[in-house]
Amino acid sequence: MSDKEKISGQLYVVSAPSGAGKTSLVKALVEANEGLVVSVSHTTRAKRPGEIDGVNYHFVSEAEFRDLQEQGGFFEWAQVFDNFYGTSKEGVMRQLSQGMDVILEIDWQGAKQVKRHMPDAVAVFILPPSTAALRERLTGRGQDDSSVIERRMQSARDEISHYGKADYVVLNDRFETALTDLQAIVKSQRLSQRHQSLRLTSVIADLLG
Secondary structure, three states: OOHHHHOOOOEEEEEOOOOOOHHHHHHHHHHHOOOEEEOOOEEOOOOOOOOOEOOOEEEOOHHHHHHHHHOOOEEEEEEEOOEEEEEEHHHHHHHHHOOOEEEEEOOHHHHHHHHHHOOOOEEEEEEOOOHHHHHHHHHHOOOOOHHHHHHHHHHHHHHHOOHHHOOEEEEOOOHHHHHHHHHHHHHHHHOOHHHHHHHOHHHHHHHHO
């Protein structure tokens, strides 16, 4: 049985450069849509102030990460800067098979891996409104020095260069407008023939009598 035949939920991959507002948008999207969840990734990077293990990420050592990787435990994984990020294969497939719609917040490398293995996954790319706005957002965090900011700006340009691989592109200029755009994407997928056939099985059976 293929992955497509096993699952009834929809998989989304949402990518964006750091500072584009992806996390805030996805959080609001999940809060506004029942049956939509975010997969919690594993990472080897250190926790930032306010982050909680098991909520923001599963924080693991590099040795633990490599063990999981060698066991084939990741749905996708990528190296970003000096750290590794990965999504639990078992966790994602379990949620999809239960009919949950799952969002993966990953970079373009991870999105490419997911689309290769699951072509039905919907890829969304979030763009910041301008270079100036992106720099302001990164600087406003107050957690990094100028050299780190420049490194992140270059990384953002590299990330943005891959926007063309996404199925949908959302501009995060006004938060409310960007959120409405994301909600429209989720709604359209839930109204697709494949998902409606699964959700309305009894109704369709009755109508076809």
